[in-house]
Amino acid sequence: MNVSFARKVILVSGGTGGLGQAVSLAFLEEGAKVVVTYRAAEGFAALQNVAGANSASLKGQQVDVTDEAAVVQLVDRIVAEHGRLDAMVNTIGGYAGGVKLWDLDTKVFDQMLALNLRAGYALSRAAIVPMLKQKAGAIVNVAAKAAFDHAAGASAYAASKAAALAMIDSLAADAKGTGVRVNTILPSIIDTAANRKAMPNADFSIWPKPEDIARVILFLCSDAAKVIHGAAIPVYGDS
Numbered sequence: 069m070n071v072s073f074a075r076k077v078i079l080v081s082g083g084t085g086g087l088g089q090a091v092s093l094a095f096l097e098e099g100a101k102v103v104v105t106y107r108a109a110e111g112f113a114a115l116q117n118v119a120g121a122n123s124a125s126l127k128g129q130q131v132d133v134t135d136e137a138a139v140v141q142l143v144d145r146i147v148a149e150h151g152r153l154d155a156m157v158n159t160i161g162g163y164a165g166g167v168k169l170w171d172l173d174t175k176v177f178d179q180m181l182a183l184n185l186r187a188g189y190a191l192s193r194a195a196i197v198p199m200l201k202q203k204a205g206a207i208v209n210v211a212a213k214a215a216f217d218h219a220a221g222a223s224a225y226a227a228s229k230a231a232a233l234a235m236i237d238s239l240a241a242d243a244k245g246t247g248v249r250v251n252t253i254l255p256s257i258i259d260t261a262a263n264r265k266a267m268p269n270a271d272f273s274i275w276p277k278p279e280d281i282a283r284v285i286l287f288l289c290s291d292a293a294k295v296i297h298g299a300a301i302p303v304y305g306d307s
């Protein structure tokens with residue numbers, strides 16, 4: 069199975085996050101040139117540090133991906149520098165929960181839509197432009213199991229992830245026959261440092277590891293997955 073990314077150019081938005089870091093490192097391991105977006109500079113410095121020798125193939129751009137113009141500029145810069153964009157993986161997202169809809173602060177509702185829906189909209193819209201010209205490329209958007217499993221206290225989060233799933237599904241239909249493949253992955257709780265801190269008494273051993281989810285994402289972006297388009301793939305094992 070060919071999952072080598074030698075000479076491939078990959079954009080990982082949120083590449084310094086719990087999942088994003090594992091995805092960025094996995095692409096680097098397979099020989100890709102990786103551009104990550106981040107907001108906090110120390111997050112990018114930490115990623116460079118973990119990447120070690122592979123950090124020569126790693127670039128970072130500090131950008132707020134809810135700003136559509138900034139995202140277009142980001143993609144333009146990547147194409148100007150590397151001449152192409154082979155895959156875009158959007159790992160940006162946020163969670164807010166534990167509040168009934170009638171107690172929800174509308175600002176939180178808007179934040180969920182901005183992070184979980186609008187960021188993916190801006191990124192997919194910009195990234196697909198060079199891919200359509202190349203007649204090749206892969207987009208993977210990270211939604212969540214909550215896109216269809218709508219728990220109490222998570223109305224804003226569930227709605228934003230459900231909308232993201234629908235948007236990417238529709239984009240996949242738009243992209244039929246173009247050579248660009250578009251898919252969603254659906255994690256449930258992931259074994260990240262932030263989750264361990266938030267739930268110190270949980271059984272971490274049953275949580276899927278970011279590295280295992282990253283392997284699925286790399287597969288989806290590889291030629292080995294050329295028959296997978298418009299899929300929404302659960303990545304929560306049996307947890």
Ligand SMILES: NC(=O)c1ccc[n+]([C@@H]2O[C@H](COP(=O)([O-])OP(=O)(O)OC[C@H]3O[C@@H](n4cnc5c(N)ncnc54)[C@H](OP(=O)(O)O)[C@@H]3O)[C@@H](O)[C@H]2O)c1
Pocket residue numbers: 081082083084085086087088105106107108109111131132133134158159160161162163183210211212213255256257258259260262263
């Ligand atoms: N963790 C889970 O248990 C879980 C469960 C289900 C689904 N998911 C989904 O999986 C994805 C990854 O989750 P995660 O836990 O890895 O998230 P995370 O650790 O919070 O990482 C999010 C990343 O996005 C960046 N970011 C946030 N807002 C941004 C903005 N406006 N512009 C640019 N960058 C921004 C953050 O950068 P800074 O740190 O610099 O702000 C960070 O690199 C998300 O879509 C999440 O909803 C996660």
